[in-house]
Amino acid sequence: MPRIHALSQSLINKIAAGEVIERPASVVKELMENAVDAGATRIDVAVAAGGVDLVRVADNGCGIEADQLELAVASHATSKIQEADDLFRVGTLGFRGEALASIAEISRLVIRSRTAETSGGWQVEVAGGQSQGVAPCGCPVGTTVEVHNLFFNTPVRRKFLRSTQTELGHVSEAFTRIALAAPATHFTLQHNDRTLFELSASSGPLERIATFFGRDLADNLVWVESSDGAIRLSGYVALPTHSRSNNRMQYLFLNRRHIRDRSLQHALGEAYRGLLLTGRFPVAFLALEMPADLVDVNVHPTKLEVRFQDGGRLYSQVLSTLRTKFLSTNLTPHVAAPADEDPTGALDSGRAAEVRQELVDWAKGKVASWGALSSSSASELPAAPRPFGDAQERRPLELIRLDRPWNAADAAEEEPPAPWDLPDEQRASSMASAAATAGESFSTAGFPPSPALPGRPLQALQIHNRYLVAESQEGVVVIDQHALHERILYEHLRKRVLAGAVESQALLVPEPLDLAPAEAASVLEHRELLAKLGMKVEPFGGGTVLVSSYPAMLANISPGEVLRGLVDTLLSGAKLPDRRDMLDELLHMISCKAAIKAGDRLTPEEIAALLAERHLIDDAHHCPHGRPTALVFTREELDKQFKRI
Numbered sequence: 001m002p003r004i005h006a007l008s009q010s011l012i013n014k015i016a017a018g019e020v021i022e023r024p025a026s027v028v029k030e031l032m033e034n035a036v037d038a039g040a041t042r043i044d045v046a047v048a049a050g051g052v053d054l055v056r057v058a059d060n061g062c063g064i065e066a067d068q069l070e071l072a073v074a075s076h077a078t079s080k081i082q083e084a085d086d087l088f089r090v091g092t093l094g095f096r097g098e099a100l101a102s103i104a105e106i107s108r109l110v111i112r113s114r115t116a117e118t119s120g121g122w123q124v125e126v127a128g129g130q131s132q133g134v135a136p137c138g139c140p141v142g143t144t145v146e147v148h149n150l151f152f153n154t155p156v157r158r159k160f161l162r163s164t165q166t167e168l169g170h171v172s173e174a175f176t177r178i179a180l181a182a183p184a185t186h187f188t189l190q191h192n193d194r195t196l197f198e199l200s201a202s203s204g205p206l207e208r209i210a211t212f213f214g215r216d217l218a219d220n221l222v223w224v225e226s227s228d229g230a231i232r233l234s235g236y237v238a239l240p241t242h243s244r245s246n247n248r249m250q251y252l253f254l255n256r257r258h259i260r261d262r263s264l265q266h267a268l269g270e271a272y273r274g275l276l277l278t279g280r281f282p283v284a285f286l287a288l289e290m291p292a293d294l295v296d297v298n299v300h301p302t303k304l305e306v307r308f309q310d311g312g313r314l315y316s317q318v319l320s321t322l323r324t325k326f327l328s329t330n331l332t333p334h335v336a337a338p339a340d341e342d343p344t345g346a347l348d349s350g351r352a353a354e355v356r357q358e359l360v361d362w363a364k365g366k367v368a369s370w371g372a373l374s375s376s377s378a379s380e381l382p383a384a385p386r387p388f389g390d391a392q393e394r395r396p397l398e399l400i401r402l403d404r405p406w407n408a409a410d411a412a413e414e415e416p417p418a419p420w421d422l423p424d425e426q427r428a429s430s431m432a433s434a435a436a437t438a439g440e441s442f443s444t445a446g447f448p449p450s451p452a453l454p455g456r457p458l459q460a461l462q463i464h465n466r467y468l469v470a471e472s473q474e475g476v477v478v479i480d481q482h483a484l485h486e487r488i489l490y491e492h493l494r495k496r497v498l499a500g501a502v503e504s505q506a507l508l509v510p511e512p513l514d515l516a517p518a519e520a521a522s523v524l525e526h527r528e529l530l531a532k533l534g535m536k537v538e539p540f541g542g543g544t545v546l547v548s549s550y551p552a553m554l555a556n557i558s559p560g561e562v563l564r565g566l567v568d569t570l571l572s573g574a575k576l577p578d579r580r581d582m583l584d585e586l587l588h589m590i591s592c593k594a595a596i597k598a599g600d601r602l603t604p605e606e607i608a609a610l611l612a613e614r615h616l617i618d619d620a621h622h623c624p625h626g627r628p629t630a631l632v633f634t635r636e637e638l639d640k641q642f643k644r645i
Contacts, residue, residue, distance in 0.1 A: 024051025025170035033093035035059035050167030060142040063115035066122040238283035271322035466598035475635040483623035490591035503552035504534035
């Protein structure tokens with residue numbers, strides 16, 4: 001049987017290195033954190049071959065005294081904590097005393113340092129954990145650490161490193177995190193003697209965000225801040241138009257330390273609920289400041305994870321701060337002209353491109369003015385589609401008042417004239433009536449109204465039976481009728497569900513529905529939740545269930561189709577979904593099915609009613625699935641499209 005024995009210090013350091021030093025980027029992180037802790041106002045980082053051959057970090061901080069140099073590379077030696085209680089009030093980035101010793105064990109390390117009180121500097125060299133002693137050298141005030149041939153004596157670790165470009169990417173990410181958290185410090189990054197970043201000291205992170213991630217993103221960030229006792233939250237979050245397919249663009253900083261926290265990231269996602277499409281993640285650069293004794297940073301060797309004393313309080317603060325800001329911010333997407341001079345250049349969003357082209361086509365020849373259509377341009381318009389009011393397509397909606405001027409059954413026999421088919425005087429009267437029905441000028445929920453031009457009533461036209469076009473002081477607003485109505489229905493339905501007042505329609509004869517065993521089990525398990533939505537089900541034996549009532553707003557959809565849609569939502573997750581999330585998804589599905597569709601003809605009164613409802617609901621700028629309900633084409637952008645400027 002093997003005998004128990006103490007490990008050598010060299011092996012201990014190699015084990016520690018395996019936890020702390022994963023790749024060259026880990027070295028950059030640890031050395032930059034030490035430089036920030038030293039009070040440096042300038043930090044220069046240089047790497048070669050992605051950091052494998054060389055990592056050099058030079059700072060103008062306080063420096064290290066000669067008699068402290070060898071101790072600096074000893075295991076568990078640090079100047080940042082004195083006793084056990086200090087672990088619960090850590091105010092520096094580094095503190096464990098493992099980094100330099102671990103790096104020195106798996107590389108050829110050189111440290112040169114000088115304090116302001118001395119006339120010359122001192123250096124220490126360590127190769128594979130073996131110190132060569134301290135010797136005098138010439139150097140400026142501050143500290144320079146050079147790490148050569150990383151993992152030269154641990155070939156297995158070196159073999160798992162990626163390509164130079166990949167390792168450089170990780171180095172750049174480590175550099176970015178620290179540079180964003182310390183905007184008052186001048187930073188540079190070089191690779192193979194080529195300067196990648198030169199960041200001058202600034203009062204805030206916005207310019208650095210623009211440097212790292214582009215001016216377009218920086219221009220679409222919103223400042224947020226709040227205080228809750230001794231806890232302060234501040235930073236930038238991106239508009240919903242600028243999201244990502246992963247959460248890597250969520251930068252969270254705690255007392256200048258970059259962290260990853262699932263709870264806070266979940267709060268971010270909740271704040272953007274209904275503003276982003278499924279599978280998209282918000283972009284954020286948020287800084288938390290709090291007393292050090294309210295958080296434990298000694299959880300993970302890399303200090304990336306922390307433990308908060310009151311995580312629920314922070315969750316609520318992040319969520320409420322962002323939601324409050326969003327409710328007072330115009331989140332309607334503005335369409336920008338393409339960078340080149342091609343007036344038909346594509347937008348970033350295919351959906352925006354489609355809408356813009358339709359608008360341009362419509363504006364170029366099909367509409368002569370907002371108040372009237374010339375006879376020549378009216379003749380160019382395509383033939384009107386089949387009537388919207390066909391009883392086979394959609395019954396009048398009852399959840400909100402979209403009063404219809406004709407009977408749905410009669411509409412199948414005689415199609416109401418489109419606005420552009422009316423004589424000029426009748427059309428003007430119709431549009432004025434629509435404006436009166438709306439009750440006030442065009443406005444939006446949660447942000448400043450966008451009224452019609454002074455002296456003119458609000459006018460909106462339906463194009464291609466899917467988009468509503470309205471004039472505003474900014475320019476032109478193009479509204480997706482389905483997306484807007486879906487949001488309206490969702491908000492009304494959600495309020496009724498919370499109040500327990502969803503209208504339910506009982507069936508004279510319960511409708512049986514055959515389901516797979518797993519589907520039937522899920523439906524019966526969530527009977528209480530389904531009842532809140534107006535859907536009552538009972539077991540009938542085997543995989544068959546009986547539907548005895550379902551939401552009245554879905555009267556023109558078969559109960560079986562409704563329930564199957566709900567089953568798909570119930571079983572869509574790999575794990576049992578959160579009750580709130582599941583209810584929200586069910587509301588999404590119901591509001592989507594009940595909303596008017598693209599291709600439905602609307603009367604002027606219905607158009608006016610939709611616009612009137614738009615300013616009465618939250619998040620009118622996006623549908624419940626995160627799609628925009630409207631796009632704004634400013635007058636300046638239209639002028640660019642038509643080459644007026």
